[in-house]
Amino acid sequence: MKTIAVAVILILLLLVGFGVYYFLDTTGPALALSRQSGPISSRLDVTLRLRDRSGLRSVSVNLVQGQKSFPVLSKEYPSGTKDAAETFRLPAQPGLKEGPVRLEVKVADRSIFGFGSGNRTEHAFNFEYQNKPPAVAILSTAHNISRGGAGLVVYTVNREVVRTGVVFADRFYPAYRQPGGFYACLFPFPSDLPEERFVPKVLAVDQAGNERLTGIYYHVLEKSFPRDRIELTDTFLEKVASEFKDRFPKAATPLEVFLKVNGEGRKADRQILDQVGLKTSPTPLWESEFLRLPNSAPRGSFSQLRSYFYKGKQVDEQYHLGIDLASLAHSKVPAANSGHVVWAEDLGIYGQCVIIDHGMGLQTLYGHLSRIAVKEGDQVKKGDIIGDTGDTGLAGGDHLHFGVVVSGQEVNPIEWWDPSWIKNNVIGKLEEAKQVAGGK
Known part of the structure; x- marks a missing residue:
């Protein structure tokens, strides 16, 4: 009897288990x-x-x-x-x-x-x-672009896009939609890029994944840049080593620290500029030409190829992608134009640094400051004091490293100091596009 009872119990347990499993598994797969x-x-x-x-x-x-x-x-x-x-x-x-x-x-x-x-x-x-690529209509006509400078292309796309801007040489510079419904893209001509690789085209990718590449008419204005020979002193190298030793602890000598900073450090800082370049207003925040540090003299030019020598031997070579301006020590530094602060802290070779966004990927950089008077998120107007000049970072004396950056790429600041250039190449194009869009 006990054997029969045990068998019955086992059968009942199996039936109950089957029933539980059945009722727990009556739903179909999740997708x-x-x-x-x-x-x-x-x-x-x-x-x-x-x-x-x-x-x-x-x-x-x-x-x-x-x-x-x-x-x-x-x-x-x-x-x-x-x-x-x-x-x-x-x-x-x-x-x-x-x-x-x-x-x-x-x-x-x-x-x-x-x-x-x-x-x-x-x-x-x-x-x-939707299997047809979007249609792109270029509104701007003259695109005269200097080596190291910037250009602006204005265009429309006939449908919503998930990605659009200018591409060349495996690089992408985003465009931003303007209130009139058109797109505007500021893009650089990197000073170290061979001209044959600079073939800018407008890219538009719609929500369905369709892609359109449209060429633009442009004219390259070749430009040459100076070279400079810099003699590295032990005093300067000791200063650099004391400031950057913690970033490169394996570097055994002050010279090795300098070479690490000037190479690996410079590359890392440019990657940060790329990231900061995305923190931008889609519409312009600036007004006319950009200010220059008052009563200052240039001490280093844009895209200057600097050859570094130590004890008579060349040890490094790098491009200087900004303009060094020197005035009195700890001179007040005004914001070159209106915008909002997207960086206000140490930035490697630039030392104590402020970056102001002016919209559409356009930003100004103020390096080697001895004091920062603003914080990230602050709104500033043209002429507001943002700090004092100094010699922090990879600087050999008190001065301001002033840079103009387009979507992470430093370009020639001289263009942005010129009201005629800005009117002809940027503001005029935007105003003309607004009129065309408003007339539709």
Whole structure:
């Protein structure tokens, strides 16, 4: 009797376990699509994520337009597969037209204890099939760009975009949408870039992943830059070593510290400029020409190739991408133009540094300060005092390193001190585009 009773209890336990498992597993697999609606194309990657605790059996995805159905994905999963991620693109087939489409997803899981049809999940997603690239219309005409300088292109795009700006030589400079609905992109001609690699084009990528590259008419104004020979003294090297030793603890001598700062440190600082360049207003905050440090004389020019010598031997060579201005020690430094402060702390070779954003990726940099009088987030007007000159960072004496930066790339400040250049190359183009947009 005991044996029969034990058997009955075991059977009951199995039935109860089966019932619990059954009722806990009556739902189909969970699914999530990386895009839920909106524009879509055959150039856009779509990811489908699946999960089921009893194990996935199969998935099928079909694209439906009207009475036509186009297979997208069909897959069987081996036993024990509980999670899956499938990335696919829609088929670019002749019968598929621009317009509304439906993406039908069907997923099945493993049946209970290996028998039965299992649970199923079916879901349909509605999209707008858009497989043609966006249309770009260039509004600005004259693009005269000096080596080391900046240019502005103004244009319209016929649909919403997720990325747009100017590209060349594997570099991208973002454009910003203006109140009139057009886009404006300030872009540089890096002074060290070979002219054959400077072929600026407007890139526009829409929400469906379609991409358009449009050329612009431009004229390059070649410009030469001076060279300079700098003799490194032990006094200067000791000063640099004391300020930067903690950043390069493995450097054994003051000269090694200097070389690390002038090379690796300079490269790291430029990466920071790229990041700070994204902290920008989409619209201009500046007014006319930019101010220069009052009563100052230049002590270093833009894109000056500096050769560094120590005890008669050349030890390094770097470009100086700003203008050094010297006045009295600890002179008051005015904001060159209106904007908001996006950096107000130490910045490697620039020492105590302030960066002011003026909108559309345009920023001014004030390096080697002895005192910073503003903080990040402050709004400043042209002429407001932001600090005092000094010799912090990689500076050999009290002066201001003044830089103009376009989306992370330092450009020639002289252009931005010239009201005629600004009017002809920037403000005039923006005003003309507003009139064109307003007339539509």
